[in-house]
Amino acid sequence: MMPSIDTDIDIFVVLGKLPSDIVGLILDYLPKCMLHELLYFPPIREVVASAILSKINSKFTKKHRLYECNCDLLDITPKKLKRAIDQWNIFPKFVVIKDFNLFKAVLDLSPQVLHNAINLYGVFCVKSDADRQKSLEILVNSNVKFSHFALMNFGHVTTLPAVTTSLTLGDTTLASYMVDGLKRLHVSQGFIEERVTSYNFPSSLEDLEIEGPRSPKVILPPNLRKLNIGTISVSIESATGQAGKLEELSLALPHIESFDEIGIVAPNLKILNIEYCGKLINYDGLKKFQNLKELSIKYCNYPIGVFAGNLFPELKKFEYRDRL
Numbered sequence: 001m002m003p004s005i006d007t008d009i010d011i012f013v014v015l016g017k018l019p020s021d022i023v024g025l026i027l028d029y030l031p032k033c034m035l036h037e038l039l040y041f042p043p044i045r046e047v048v049a050s051a052i053l054s055k056i057n058s059k060f061t062k063k064h065r066l067y068e069c070n071c072d073l074l075d076i077t078p079k080k081l082k083r084a085i086d087q088w089n090i091f092p093k094f095v096v097i098k099d100f101n102l103f104k105a106v107l108d109l110s111p112q113v114l115h116n117a118i119n120l121y122g123v124f125c126v127k128s129d130a131d132r133q134k135s136l137e138i139l140v141n142s143n144v145k146f147s148h149f150a151l152m153n154f155g156h157v158t159t160l161p162a163v164t165t166s167l168t169l170g171d172t173t174l175a176s177y178m179v180d181g182l183k184r185l186h187v188s189q190g191f192i193e194e195r196v197t198s199y200n201f202p203s204s205l206e207d208l209e210i211e212g213p214r215s216p217k218v219i220l221p222p223n224l225r226k227l228n229i230g231t232i233s234v235s236i237e238s239a240t241g242q243a244g245k246l247e248e249l250s251l252a253l254p255h256i257e258s259f260d261e262i263g264i265v266a267p268n269l270k271i272l273n274i275e276y277c278g279k280l281i282n283y284d285g286l287k288k289f290q291n292l293k294e295l296s297i298k299y300c301n302y303p304i305g306v307f308a309g310n311l312f313p314e315l316k317k318f319e320y321r322d323r324l
Contacts, residue, residue, distance in 0.1 A: 027051040096121040125152035259285030
């Protein structure tokens with residue numbers, strides 16, 4: 001949603017007559033980039049300030065044109081954020097930080113911003129070994145809890161800061177992937193080899209994505225609902241014998257010839273996406289997924305004979321795209 005430069009804000013004067021919680025709900029539907037204009041109306045000023053500061057993207061500079069604006073998050077520098085908090089005594093609930101030096105600046109100026117945020121997104125990338133060690137030590141020692149956390153090019157990591165919901169690792173490996181309470185994990189290893197011989201995950205994990213030329217054996221946790229694997233070779237097992245809660249499976253495995261090689265037992269699977277499996281010719285293993293509702297096969301050989309005999313009585317959508 002992109003606001004007009006000539007937006008008439010007179011209609012918002014009447015908001016001052018409504019309860020503050022109703023005003024807040026209305027403001028949630030407006031782009032962040034136009035809310036500052038409503039600060040000129042004293043009756044709703046405090047509610048507007050709360051809405052503005054509720055979701056922020058902390059940056060060192062704030063330079064953009066209107067057509068480049070972020071309508072969902074408020075872009076704000078650490079110093080301006082501190083002044084806003086001092087003035088309104090309101091802390092953001094949703095914070096996005098995509099730079100380590102920026103994290104350090106906020107930690108030094110307003111550590112409460114990081115500790116009080118309900119949803120804290122942290123995305124960090126380093127270039128040198130010295131930066132890796134120093135950055136990771138500060139992140140861990142800050143005692144900040146991230147709801148969503150991403151490390152890029154950190155090499156082999158033994159200790160993580162607290163992560164509650166989602167973890168993304170790019171060319172970064174862990175000594176152990178048993179992160180308590182973790183719901184979502186995305187692992188992408190292009191230029192680094194894992195030191196673990198098998199991926200073991202916490203029982204809380206529901207969404208798993210693995211990308212890279214090689215992968216250790218994958219042990220599927222019991223509560224996994226969504227799995228996406230793209231690698232040359234992989235061995236998959238289930239911690240309980242079958243992935244009973246798995247509902248969505250996406251595979252890009254260029255070297256497999258038979259679907260039975262995958263070894264996944266998922267009786268409740270509903271969505272199956274198969275891509276770039278150029279050597280796959282034996283689709284007989286698909287027949288065990290009797291509850292499929294959606295099947296997508298792209299850049300693979302056509303699954304001849306799979307649909308004979310109405311094997312998928314609940315299938316509502318089938319999509320096929322020929323090999324390139």
